[in-house]
Amino acid sequence: MIKARVTVTLKNGVLDPQGKAIEGALGSLGFDGVGGIRQGKVFDLELATADRAKAEADLKAMCEKLLANTVIENYTIALA
Amino acid sequence: MKSAVVQLPGLNRDRDMIAALTKISGTAPVTVWQTETDLPDVDLIVIPGGFSYGDYLRCGAIAARMPVMQAIKAKAEAGVKVLGVCNGFQILLEAGLLPGALMRNASLKFVCREVKLEVANAETDFTRAYDKGQIIRCPVAHHDGNFFADAETLAAIEGNGQVVFRYAEGTNPNGSINDIAGVMNAKGNVLGLMPHPENLIEAAHGGSDGRGLFASVLDVIAA
Secondary structure, eight states: OEEEEEEEEEOTTSOOHHHHHHHHHHHHTTOTTOOOOOOOEEEEEEESOSOHHHHHHHHHHHIIIIIOOTTTEEEEEEEO | OOEEEEEOTTBOOHHHHHHHHHHHHSSOOEEEETTOOSOOOOSEEEEOOBOGGGGOSSTTTTGGGSHHHHHHHHHHHTTOEEEEETHHHHHHHHTTSSSSEEEOOTTOSOEEEEEEEEESOOSSTTTTTSOTTOEEEEEEEESOOEEEOOHHHHHHHHHTTOEEEEEOTTOOSSOOGGGEEEEEOTTSSEEEESSOGGGSSBGGGTBOTTHHHHHHHHHHHHO
C-alpha cells in the first residue's frame, strides 16, 4: 500500500474571498503583518498498490478528473 | 416542446422547474435520474438548482461526474439545448460544458434576494423573447455564484457574445467578474445562469420576467 497526499491550491490571480476573511480574522486576533493567505485543500489517500509510478499516474488522473478544478486550482502530489 | 429535468440527490429546485416548464410549454417534462445514460428524445434538457451531493468538494463537482452527464454531453454535442440554473450552472461548468468557474460569493454570505439582470445578448435561442439591453427582475439564491474566468477565456466569451446575462444597476450579489450572471457555450445551445427565471413566471410569483427565457426556447423549437 502506498500513502499519498494531494494538495490543491488556488491559482495565482484567482481571488480568494475565504483567504481574505481568514486574514482579517487573524488581524483581529492581534497577529499583525500576516498577508497573502490562500485557503486550499488536502487529501490523504491510501492506494492498494506497490507500484509507485502507477500510483503517481493514477493520482494525476484523479486530480485532473475530480480532486482539482484546473480552471481555478493547481495541485501537487506527494507519495509517503 | 419536449423537455427533460435531471434529478440528483440534493437538487431541490426540480419541482419549481417542472412546474414552470409544464405551465409555459403545456407539456410536463420527463424526469431523468443521475444514473440514466439512455436519454429520451427531447428538445431541451434542464439541470435545476439545489445542493447536489451537499456541495461536497466543490459545488456541482460530484454531480458533474455522474453517468447522466456523459449522456447530456453527447446530446449537447448533437445540438440539443441544455439549460443549467444555479447548481445546474455549477454542474455544467464542472462537467466542462461551459467555460469558467464559480467561486464562493465575495461577501462570503449566502444571498437570497431579487436582482436586476441585463440581457446582454438577445440573439440566442434562450433570449429571443427579450430585447438587447432589456433589464429584467430575477431572484437569486446561492453561496457560490462568483463567476471567474482567466483573462484569455474572459476575452473570448465576451468577444463571442457568450455572456448572455449580466447583473445590472449595481445589483451584482456575488462579485462576479464583469457582472456575469449567465454564459453559453460557443455553439449557443448550452446556457448556464445563477438566477432562477423559473421562479418569476406568473402573477403568483409577483411578476413574469423569467418567462421569456422559456418562451424563447419554445419559439425556437416551434419554428
